[in-house]
Amino acid sequence: MFDNPILERNFLALAANNPELSARIGNTSPLKELTFTKAKNGVLVPALKVKSRLTPLHSTFDPLKEGERLPDLYSGAGYLVIFGIGAGYHITPFLKNRRISNILIIEKNPALLRRVMENIDLRSLFMDPRVQLLVNEEPITIKENILTNYFPAIAGDLKTLTLRPLFDLAGRYYEEVLNAIRNVISKIADDYTVQVHFGxxxxxxxxxxxxxxxxxxxxxxxxxxxxITGAGPSLESQLASLRRMRKEAFLIASDTSLPSLLSSNILPDTVISIDCQQVSYHHFLQGMPPNIPLVLDLASPPLLTRLTNKIIFFASAHPFSQFVSANWRRMPYIDTSGGNVCHAAVSMAHFLGAEEINLFGVDFSYPQGKTYARSTYLYLFFRSQENRIDPLESLFFSFIMRNDKIIKEKKAGTVCYITQPMISYRQRLEIALADRGLQIFPPQAKGLPIEIKPVVKRRKRDIIGRIFSAGAPNCDWKSFLTSYLEGVKGLPKPAQPLGNYFRGLSDSQRTLWVTLYPAAAAIKNHYACRQISGVELLDQVREWTDSLISRYLA
Structure with a gap:
């Protein structure tokens, strides 16, 4: 072992929770440029020598008192991300707050950590199971770590704290990590907002x-x-091209575009619907053609399953859907992260092995103030509402203007009205198309064009198509649901700190909790008028799930 007792104790503590990092730091030479001085109160302060200038990493008067002030600025529960470990004086005071679920420490320099471990006792940090230390990791790795471990409804707000001297001396590293964290938090916030409404x-x-x-x-x-047909206004002018190409291709219709196709006597090969809201039923008021498969998200309204006997369910990224697919009946996966049915249809085409995809009625805007193609559900609804004071055009324009923020753009002399969600839908679809290397051919449209990057055309033998179908169920649905409920009821009672609680669970137990996270977000929103702890929230969502499934099985 080591002659230095402080270093030996530190390595034993680090190895207890992170043996891989302990081995890596053990093989690292200490940073020669890091020295130690004594503060006025006698506490050791690490100082970094850069170009003959010595920069202390903490207060040279009373670093302990400096650190004790920080929890007052970061009060309450939450998930704390700290840039730079230093001597840990700015971190250890947070360990007293049992409402902090996780403390993620990001350190760029393993040699600096090794040098600090030789002189400062860091055991309280290393042995606290809420603390995770990432050393010299790539920003993308840190981003994935947060995406995997941070759930706002349970953990609370995510807060960042920087050890400013190290942050400034680390060049662009911490800036890049911070940008990566901002990006992932934006994604988590978007997902959380949707979960609050639909969980x-x-x-x-x-x-x-x-x-x-x-x-x-x-x-x-x-x-x-x-x-693939969307329901944008351009669909009307593209129907002739669609009809001409129809005989030699497989037609996937979005649920919104179905009425417009039927009114033009065009039958799709399949219809896809992803919305969990009852309003989806409006798309089928003109009927669902017999003998045409209806592809539904497992989370689609059960009312839609009464429209036809030809139903194919798919699993999206919803945690419970993934659990069902993994543990009961394997279902085809469709990416619904784009937030719109066109994105999902492209994902389905990719699943089927399509080498060429043609888009119709995909505008991602309201060209000339027009919302949808004729005969779609909104036309029928507004026709029932119009009168001499509020004609059809007025109702449609009011529908557009209800959005908080409207952007006006001109395209070839045509004014297009764009909302923020439309921008997001288009950007996500462009990313998905680029990632999958699909050959996309959008016909001339009135709306904003999709930016399609050129891709190398794949050989047919390189394109793997799969049969879009579910596998055999492992048991009947009641037995599966009974087993699932027993697993949920058998989960250990949550306790603070939640970081410790979750680390003590098995993989299967953590997976069960994940299936309840979206519902937990919705339940927490119900208690928005008062603070509800993560422990209380977990108890509430388990009680809600138990009551719901028990009543359903009775």
Whole structure:
């Protein structure tokens, strides 16, 4: 072992929770440029020598008192991200707050950490199970770590704290990490907002769709050329091209575009719907053609399953859907992260092995103030509402202007009205197309064009198409649901600090909690008028799940 007792104790503490990092630091030479001076109160302060100038990393008067002030500025529960470990004086005071669920320390320099471990006792940091130390990791790795471990409804707000001297001396590293964290927090915030609104609805719909999902035995074979219809105004002018190409391609219709296609006597090969809200039923008021498969998210409204006997369910990224697919009946996966049905249809075409995809009625804007193609559900609804004072055009324009922020752009002399969600939908679709290397051919549209990067055309033997179908269920749906409920009820009672609690769980137990996270976000929103702890929230969502499933099985 080591002649230095401080270093030996530090390594033993670090190895207890992170043996891999302990071994890596053990093979690292200490940073020669780091020296130690004594503060006025006698405490050792690390100081970094840069170009013959010595920069202390903490207060040279009373670093302990300096650190004790920080929790007052970062009060309450939360997930704390700290840039730079230094001597830990700015971190250890936070360990007293049991409402802090996680403390993620990001340190750039392993040699600096090794040198500090030789002189400063860091055991309280290393042995606290809430603390995670990442040393010299890439920003993308740190981003994925936060994406995996941070859930705002349970952990609380994410806060960052910088050890300013190290932050300034580290060049661009901490800036790049900080930007990566901002990006991931933006994504988490978007996801959380959706979960607040739909978390309970996803779970309830998925639950009630299980009996029908057990009976579904339909399959769609792989295809090479796919046509996808959105419901944008451009669809009207593109119907002739669509009709001409229809005979030699597989047509996937979004639920919103279905009425417009039927009014033009165009039958799709399949219809896809992803919305969990009852309003989706409006798209089928003109009927669902017989013998055409209806592709539904497991979290779609159960009402839609009554429209036809030809149902194929898919699993999206909703945690309970993924759990069902992994533990009961394997379902095809469709990416719904784009937030719109066109994105999901492209994902389905990719699953089927399409080498060419043509988009119709995909505008991502309101060209000339027009919302949808004729015959879609909004036309029928507004026609029932119009009068001499509020004609159809007025109702449509009011529908556009209800958005908080509207952007006006001109395209070839045509004014397009754009909302922020539309911008997000288009950007996500562009990223998905680029990542998958798909050949996309959007016909001339009135709306804003999709930026499509050129891709190398793949050889047919490089394109793997899969049969779009569910596997055989492991048991009947009631047995699966009973087993799931037993697992949820058998989860250990949550306790503070939650970081310790979750680390003490098995992988299967953590997975069960993850299935309840979206519903937890919705439940927390219900208690927005008062603070609710993570422990209380977990108890509430488990009680809600138990009551819901027990009543359903009774």
């Amino acid at each position: 309970k609805k996803w779970f309830i719909n998925s639950l009630f769709n299980l009996p029908r999902a057990e009976k579904s035995a339909l399959a769609i074979k792989p295809v090479r050329k796919v046509l």
